[in-house]
Amino acid sequence: MVTIKEVSELAGVSQATVSRVMNNSDKVTDKTRAAVEHAMQQLGYRPNSIAQSLASNRSNSVGVLVSELIGPFYGPMMAGIEHELRQAHKHVIIAAGHSSEADELESIEFLISRRCDALILHVEAVSDEYLINLCRGSLPVILLNRHIEEIADHCISLNNKIGGYLATYELILQGHRKIACITGPMWKIDAKDRFVGYQQALNEAGIPVQQDLVVEGDFNELSGNVGMGKLLQQHPDLTAVFCSNDQMASGAIDQLRQQGRSIPEQVSIIGYDDATFAYYLYPKLSTVHYPVKDMGEMAAHWVLSKVYQLKIRSLKLVFEPYLVLRDSIATQS
Amino acid sequence: MVTIKEVSELAGVSQATVSRVMNNSDKVTDKTRAAVEHAMQQLGYRPNSIAQSLASNRSNSVGVLVSELIGPFYGPMMAGIEHELRQAHKHVIIAAGHSSEADELESIEFLISRRCDALILHVEAVSDEYLINLCRGSLPVILLNRHIEEIADHCISLNNKIGGYLATYELILQGHRKIACITGPMWKIDAKDRFVGYQQALNEAGIPVQQDLVVEGDFNELSGNVGMGKLLQQHPDLTAVFCSNDQMASGAIDQLRQQGRSIPEQVSIIGYDDATFAYYLYPKLSTVHYPVKDMGEMAAHWVLSKVYQLKIRSLKLVFEPYLVLRDSIATQS
């Protein structure tokens, strides 16, 4: 591996000068600059960014922690982050937290020891206190998909209560009264918030919330399938279901079809997230749009502006969901 | 940030000793070890892995380059890689190549300058020569989803010709003769191979390959939709379609439905990849299974064994696809 030293010798200058042309900061004569660049070319020199980081105390990389690398949700988020950061020549070190506190903590440890310049965290298991503490430290941290009042300026989140409300309200608007709900894991704040929105819409409409019209899923397809099965058994007469994400909705559709129920004629269904595949389900799934890619981009912008002093047009921290109506809801008369 | 020096002073030992207990390599008295660990605790010491890397010339991180962070294909691949690597306490630095030669080259540059201990590459645009050269270098490189004869031992790939063959053969077996094909971008080797398999199956069955029964897509949903439109216009009497991936298949299904064709009664369809969502399409999509997660894991194993000397049960470089038959193919009489 060729080093700065060899370059400086070939170019007949000092190492400091080579360093200068690399960080094209200081004024260097065009002539010496040319000489140095020529030498770099000739030797196939690649700066050792590890050494750069150590010397400059800046790694030009930001740590990203997501729950999973798999699934329709995190892909767009990571893509949004990577795209913006890359344009600014910053780099992404990625880790998965698997919704487990131990894994999340270990990942954060790792990213810190990696001397990331900033952290973008989508964490679910770690406590508020821990995060508040972390944000008080010197390392810039931005939280995705989580809102903590004490550190609200470090949080980019979606108003999930409104999302759940909108979904349920639409069902009510279409005349449904017997509306089931397949929630996400209730210990997850977003799952809970969506459920709160569901209850709120029901309350406002004067429809009592029935415990046995609600089942808890885990955000995966299978749990939607199973949950729908239970629901149908207890309430064969239900006419609509709000699923807390699109994956569970696809599982629920599968179950409904197995039982010979037509969608949306007999049972209406609405999802949440607006994942890419929602459009290709049959019937095309009505859902709540979650601007996850935009939020990833915004997190990157936040970092770029706070850490790397890039000027950003605007910083938006709270996003609003909106309905995407397709073919999975029918009017109930 | 507390350093090794402060720890050594608090513990009353030399820095070297602190280093020793961290790499719990050499023999250290239980007593001094305890003292050091106590000091580390008390100071909240976190090793600076940047400095570790520079000094040890080993970064404990492996660079991963994928085409996109988004979409149903790369998620499982990254998840497979990350999972295995993490268990060995190695870390993942990720970059996206966007199927563009410039981006791919830049990403590789970046990963190298990051002093990754190894590279796992899913590249599409970069040339064989470049890769052969890269593999000849001292940095261990494993290629995913690409087979280059000269460096076959650096390639983990799927036999896509067989996959395309299997898909088409199944259609023929079910009595179809007028079988269309929506290919991926023909400059991509896997798209081409799948198409070769299609042609081969047709040839063997004595069915002429008709140019206008073939349209080129781009692996995204929309192109499947559009492609299906063209096909239907030119050949209203086609009875089956082989789509080069599941996303295009979902688009094609959408188009067929728009035109009022029933699936599979009027038109049979088969996809490729066996993405998660394929099961939840309607009808459930028959497809060719692509063990992408396994292949990601295998890449990680390769790295673990070649670079970090972990003993791995077995190393498999060429994977075989297999059919997953569901509900999207009907018998043609």
Add this chain to the structure above:
DNA sequence: CTGTTAGCGCATTCAG
């Protein structure tokens, strides 16, 4: 078993 001595490759003073 432990301390001492050198760097790793680069950025960054400070002179000149």
Add this chain to the structure above:
DNA sequence: CTGAATGCGCTAACAG
């Protein structure tokens, strides 16, 4: 505008 010197935080011989 350029060079020499110093150190980032840690590992790796080499003695003892």
